Amino acid sequence: MNGSAKRITLAQVAQRAGVSVPTASKVLSGRTDVADRTRLRVQKAVQDLGYRSPHERRPGGDGPALVDLVIAGLESEYAVEVMRGIIDGATAEQVEIVISSMTPDMSDANVEEWAGRLRQGGRRRLVLVTSDMSTEQLAVFRVNGISVVLVDPRSKPHDGVPTVCSTDWAGGRAATAHLLELGHRRVGYIGGAYEVECNRARQSGYLAALVELGVDFDRDLVVTGRFDPATGADGIRRLLALPDPPTAVFCGNDAIATGVVRQADALGIDVPADLSVVGFDGTPMVENTIPRLTSVAQPLRQIGRTALRTVLQLDRGEPIAAQHVELATNLVVRDSTAPPRGR
Template identity: 50%
Template sequence: MAAGKRPTLAMVADAAGVSLPTASKVLNGRGDVSAETRARVEKVLREFGYVPQMGRRVVAPARVVDLVFDDLVSPYSLELLRGVTEAGAEAGVDVVVSRLPDAEHRGPLTPENTWAQRLKSSGREGLIVVTSELSLAQVEGFARAGLALVVIDPLNLPRVEVTSVGATNWLGGVAATEHLLGLGHRRIGFAGGPVQASCSQARLGGYRAALDSASVRPDPELVLHGAFHYRDGLEMGSRLLALPDPPTAVFAASDATALGVMEAIRRQGLRVPEDLSVVGFDDTVMASVATPALTTVRQPLEDMGRVALRTLLRLIAGETLDSHHVELATNLVVRGSTAHVRGG
């Protein structure tokens, strides 16, 4: 440091290898900094002889994290948003919400290094990414930029160290299928999510396990995949009903998909649940206001958002997590869209 030049907090942060908000937190005695980071910053403060300007209160810059969605208009996203922002308010952290520019095409997030550096230069400490596809290059770009990362319901996990928050999707798939089996259904369709989505694959695994446990041979024609959207549910429902031997019930991998399936049933002049039963997954507000109200597997979306934000803050503070993957419990909510198989 040049002689006579007054040290600034930005210079201290740069010498300590931390962000300006982190250096400010140490200076202000905030507790959400790891012991190792705190010791390093305090050492540089002493070496630089840093003294805050007299008469000025040192105020820590606002802590900011990004919350990135592939779809901002779905009830699923809104419930997660509520959980993340409520936890952020409790922790004194601002949450900036954005949408992926290529979400409509379900492509990987881009660009890698430019995006990471832009977030870092704008003072972001980390980001939460929801139901999106991440490349290994992007994950490594976040790590190089010193950005903590948590994903919710990821379509993929480029490496096992990526921290994720989800629900017990396999058990939810088992519960949904066992409910339909218990009502006498044996031809049960599966209107799933994207093939590459780990949550959809887990729900499919639960569906298959429940059929196997009941000694029901799965029919590959009854298993379809699409996006977690109403229009995809409508298309899959139409295909299932067009089969020579259509199902008597459908387990859809999301509420939005289930509502699309229900519309396909109506367009065929059939009724839910008299002619076909339908089960969804999520228990968003759409499930309770549908006609008939949708039987669905509830995943605690608001709690998932809260856990994701709190986990991100732990990573930012340099804490060691007990597990990189957290799953919250699901449970079946029975409403009016399911009934005993006709003639059963």
């Protein structure tokens, strides 16, 4: 922030873009009667020169900046933990957070209008949590000079948009290895939809651990559904009905694991004596189950803080460490895992 660097005027932008001041003004105010080529030239000039409209210049020599945060599914503890990390980071970085719940109708037109509105309001920093945006939609923000960082464990990374997530594969492997090392040989997996990126990684980590420790993979021991307790309850019922049922299950998230624990209780099956259960996420609920749940903790707050720091770096034109950051997970052993009976 070299505060007193001579203020850039619209006239300078117009000159650089090779257009008149009124035309530049039209682009800035988001009017539509401008040729696409012209609009792009002006937008580039705005970026190059770092122009900010009078409204974007905050009085009192730059007040606290705003960072927009859009969270889909603020219902989940996952999203709330990431949000807490972002808010912690905002306090540390002296910025403020504008939070919106994801509106369900994120059509291309809406995204376009929204991006325009953000730019108009001088809001050029955006963190999207589990947004399921298309690459085209993300490009709209770039065109509007808005820096975007994704926290989206559900989707593959997009080119040119930094993402922050956790080491899902390594976490899945660690969870499964823990069960195998306890002596389990029949270990099930109950997860979310296979197509969801983080589920795929966790499931692949499960497989890798089996292979590494020389345990045969049995496709019957894998159930996928959604990341909710019902999937856990249904899944464990199915697995326990097998001729050779598992003595342990690794669950794709904590919600599934709580469903498993509750269903086991209903069936009179003791956890961990008869069945070991490992969850994933390390959300606060793991402390509320009986027994408390062994789980792979994601560094959710750190993910939030990192996403915030990254979007600020992008916005200031600073180099960022990596396009795709994976923060380390951590297996926390609690009371829901034990050696199999008879060992």
